[in-house]
Amino acid sequence: MAAGAGAAAPGKVAKFEQNLNRAVDEVFSTMMGVSCAPVEHGGVAGQETLSALIGLAGALSGAMVLHCGRDAALEITERLTGVAPAGVDAMVRDAVGEVCNMVAGAWKGYDAELASGCLLSTPTVVSGTSYEVFSQRAPIRMERSYGFGNAGLMVTIYCELPSMNAF
Amino acid sequence: MSGTVVLIVDDSSVMRKIVERSLRQAGIALTRVLEGGSGREGLEVLEKERVDLIVSDINMPSMDGLEFLRQVQSRSLARGAPIVMITTEGGEDHVREALAAGAQGYIRKPFTPDQVRDRVLPLLVPA
Numbered sequence: 364m365a366a367g368a369g370a371a372a373p374g375k376v377a378k379f380e381q382n383l384n385r386a387v388d389e390v391f392s393t394m395m396g397v398s399c400a401p402v403e404h405g406g407v408a409g410q411e412t413l414s415a416l417i418g419l420a421g422a423l424s425g426a427m428v429l430h431c432g433r434d435a436a437l438e439i440t441e442r443l444t445g446v447a448p449a450g451v452d453a454m455v456r457d458a459v460g461e462v463c464n465m466v467a468g469a470w471k472g473y474d475a476e477l478a479s480g481c482l483l484s485t486p487t488v489v490s491g492t493s494y495e496v497f498s499q500r501a502p503i504r505m506e507r508s509y510g511f512g513n514a515g516l517m518v519t520i521y522c523e524l525p526s527m528n529a530f
Numbered sequence: 531m532s533g534t535v536v537l538i539v540d541d542s543s544v545m546r547k548i549v550e551r552s553l554r555q556a557g558i559a560l561t562r563v564l565e566g567g568s569g570r571e572g573l574e575v576l577e578k579e580r581v582d583l584i585v586s587d588i589n590m591p592s593m594d595g596l597e598f599l600r601q602v603q604s605r606s607l608a609r610g611a612p613i614v615m616i617t618t619e620g621g622e623d624h625v626r627e628a629l630a631a632g633a634q635g636y637i638r639k640p641f642t643p644d645q646v647r648d649r650v651l652p653l654l655v656p657a
Binding site: 440443444445446453458460461464467469479485 | 541542543545590639
């Protein structure tokens with residue numbers, strides 16, 4: 364896992380990473396009936412991909428990005444709704460956005476200060492075959508790949524903490 | 531228990547489907563499912579239809595769920611139907627605000643059908 368945090372609050376960042384693993388598995392297990400555990404590689408290269416972005420503000424500023432391939436997005440949609448989509452459509456983009464929304468909400472809920480002090484934006488979803496998502500100003504970057512069933516995804520948190528001393 | 535007419539308010543069409551599916555899996559017999567893609571659409575539905583249950587997200591653009599809730603209460607649009615808020619915003623302040631604004635229940639995402647059943651069924655049993 365890549366986690367650039369400079370010299371600030373390494374204990375807090377480590378806790379954020381543990382909470383991310385926990386949040387991803389909780390959302391997939393609870394809403395889709397499948398466990399989703401960390402893996403070495405997310406397997407999203409070489410196919411149409413979708414990225415859902417949720418802004419974070421308040422006690423922590425930044426964004427969470429959930430990135431997955433077409434096959435993973437279709438499986439997520441079917442597991443959530445009970446309906447198998449024919450292709451990547453508005454419903455599929457909505458489903459990926461909602462999963463990112465729930466992971467972000469669960470993740471921040473595990474930390475008492477973030478639970479009450481960090482706000483989430485509504486999701487934005489991008490889909491395509493050749494694009495890159497990056498944050499201009501993010502001293503902290505946590506990235507993890509996950510696998511569920513035969514599919515994979517990647518979750519990245521870009522953030523900065525207003526006051527490292529607060530943690 | 532006779533069938534239930536439910537209004538589901540959420541800007542996500544996927545989440546509206548998930549809520550409907552969870553209500554059915556929780557054993558709640560739904561005779562009609564009305565939907566609103568925003569707080570304003572939810573109010574428009576309630577102006578024309580009588581429902582037995584209202585389920586609304588909190589974090590929506592334009593009119594959020596708390597404002598929708600306040601409008602429903604001030605305009606007496608619920609007509610006795612219990613209101614349950616479903617959201618990712620799990621801070622205790624949001625819970626207090628929703629309950630103070632008139633919600634009878636609060637479910638945090640992610641949720642299972644069992645959790646939906648435990649929170650919603652008691653609200654639908656006639657007194």
